[in-house]
Amino acid sequence: MTPPAEPTSRFLRAARRLPVDRTPVWLMRQAGRYMEEYQAIRAQHSMLEVIRTPELAAEVTLQPLRAFELDAAIIFADILPPLIGMGLDLDFIKGEGPQINNPLRTTYDIDMLATPPAAQTLGSTLEAIRLVTAELGPRDIPLIGFAGAPFTLASYAIEGGGSRNYERTKAMMYGEPAAWKRLMDKLVTVQADYLLEQAKAGASALQLFDSWAGALSKRDYIRYVQPYNTALFKMVARAGVPLINFSTKTSSYIEEVAACGGDVIGVDWQLPLEEVWGRIGYERAIQGNLDPVALLAPWRELRVRIDEVLSGAEGRPGHIFNLGHGILPTTPIENVRRLVDYVHEWGAV
C-alpha cells in the first residue's frame, strides 16, 4: 500500500495539521433551514424523503457550497436513520423534531435490534455521497461523512426523542449495565460499518457526533461511553481518512473525550479555543468553536467573537473554523457570508 499523498485542500491539510494558506471553514448544519434554497426543497419533501432521494440529498448538500466559499461539504443526512434499519420506527414531526414510535423500554427490545449492513439500509446516503464527490472532487473540495455516536443514538432510541434529563437512558445504563453494553456494542457495529461505507463511497473525512454526551458526569462518561467510542474510532481508522470527534457540553472533561480517538477534536463554545486546545494537546487538530448564537449578533459583535476564536489558534497549524454546534435556523444569511469571507481574509497580508 502506498502512503496517501499529502492533501491539497485547506480542510484536509488542517485536519492533518499541515500548514495552510488560510484557515479552512465549514459550518455544522450548513445545509439547513436558514437558507431559502433549502426551505424551497423542504416545502416539497419531508426530511426523510430528502435523505432517501440521492439527487435531493446531493442538491441540498451542494446549496451552501454555491452560496459561500466554504472549504468542505458535509453530506446531507441525519444521525438517526441508522436506527430505522435496526428496527426503530422513526418520524420527523414538523416543529417537534424526531420521534421514535417504538422506543427501547426493556432489555428484550435491545436484544431484538438488528445490525444490518449500511449498504442494505442506508444506500441512498451512500449514493448521495457518490453524486456529491463526483461534482466536488474535481474542485478539490472535500466531502465530510458522519454518524451519530453510540451514546447519542442510544439516548434517542431509549427516550423516543429529544430529552431534557435523559432519565430513561440513565436508568437503563445504571439499572441494566449488561443490556447497556449489548446496545452500545450493536451501535458500534452499525456505525463503524456505516462510516467505513461512507469513506468507500467517497467521503474524505468522517465526523462522529456525540451531541448529548455532556449530559453525563465524567465518571459515567468513562464507564459507559468511552470504551465504545474508543472501539468505534479504532474500527474506522482503517478508512484512512481524518476522523473528527465532536461533542458538546463536555469541556470540563474534554481530555477524556479526546482519549477516545479522532484526528480532529470538535469542541463547543464553552471554553476559549486556546484553553481547550491546550488541554487536548497540540498533537490533535481542533475544530470550532464559535457560539452559533453569535451569528444573530450585529456584525461588530460577531467580528469580535470570530477574532477571539481565530486568535486562539494563531501561529499553529491544525485549526478548522466552525461553530460549536449546528447553525440556527434564524441565522441571517448575510452574517454567514461575512463570517466565511472574514475567516479567509483574517491574517492575510
Place this chain on the structure above:
Amino acid sequence: MTPPAEPTSRFLRAARRLPVDRTPVWLMRQAGRYMEEYQAIRAQHSMLEVIRTPELAAEVTLQPLRAFELDAAIIFADILPPLIGMGLDLDFIKGEGPQINNPLRTTYDIDMLATPPAAQTLGSTLEAIRLVTAELGPRDIPLIGFAGAPFTLASYAIEGGGSRNYERTKAMMYGEPAAWKRLMDKLVTVQADYLLEQAKAGASALQLFDSWAGALSKRDYIRYVQPYNTALFKMVARAGVPLINFSTKTSSYIEEVAACGGDVIGVDWQLPLEEVWGRIGYERAIQGNLDPVALLAPWRELRVRIDEVLSGAEGRPGHIFNLGHGILPTTPIENVRRLVDYVHEWGAV
C-alpha cells in the same frame, strides 16, 4: 455588634466549614412533585396560589422535613415571582412550565421595568418564612431562603419561558450591551433586597440559583454575568448568613463562578466532587453533587454513586450533601429516604 455565636446545626456548621458529626443533607426541590403530600395540595391549588398563601407555602416547605431526616428546609417558592412585581405577566402552565406573556423584547421594555421592594410584592413568601422558622427554630433546623440569579431571571424574562439556545437573551446581550447592563442592574437591586428581606424574616442561609449560566461561554460569563453576581453577593453579605452560590453546566469554568462570591459553592454532577472542590479551593464549603437521575437507579447503583460523592469530601469539613440539580418528579420516595439515612450513617463508627 457582637460576633454571631458558632452555629450548632450540622448544615450551618458545614456551611462555615466547622466540624460536624455527620454530613448534612438536603435536596433541591425537596418539597415537590415526587411527594404525594405535595401533589395533594397542588391538586387543589395552583403553583402561584401555594406560593402566595403563607400557610400553604409553609405547609409544603415542612412536608419533606416530616418525611425525612433532612438537615435543612428551603422555603417553598419559585425564582420567577420577583419578575411579577417588576411588571411581567407570569403564569405557570400545567405540563409546560413557566410562561411570561409580555417578555422583554426591546430596550424600552427593559426601561419600563420597576424595582419594587420585596416587602411590597413578595410579602407572602416573607410571611411563609416567618411561619416556618417559628416551627423549625426550636428544633434547630435551619431554613434556606433563595432567589434566582440575574442572568437566569433575565433569560426567562427575555425568552418568555424555558429555552434551548437562549437566542433572544444572547442577542440582547450582544446587540444591546447598555440595555443588558440596565436590566442586570435592576435585577441585582430587586434580588439583593429580596434576599436581605428573607434573612430578616428568619432565613438562616440564602441560595442564589444561576441555573442557566452554563449556556454561556466562559468569556461571556465573565463579561455579562460575573460583575452582577459579584455585586449581588457583596450586597447580601451584610445579612450575616451563609450564602450559597449555585449554578449548573459551569464546571469547565467553575473558578470564575466561585470568584463571584458565596460561602458555599453549589455544583452539578459533571465533575467528581473532589476534582471540582480542588479547583474552587478548600477555603469554600461545597454543596452537591449527585446526579438527580441516580435516584431512579436500583439501590445498589445509587449507593455506589452516593459513596463516590461522600468519598470525595472525606476528611475535610465543609461538605453539604445535595443533588446537582432539583429532584425529579419521578423519584421513588423510598430512594429519598434511603439516601438521607445512608448519608447520615456514612462514616459513623
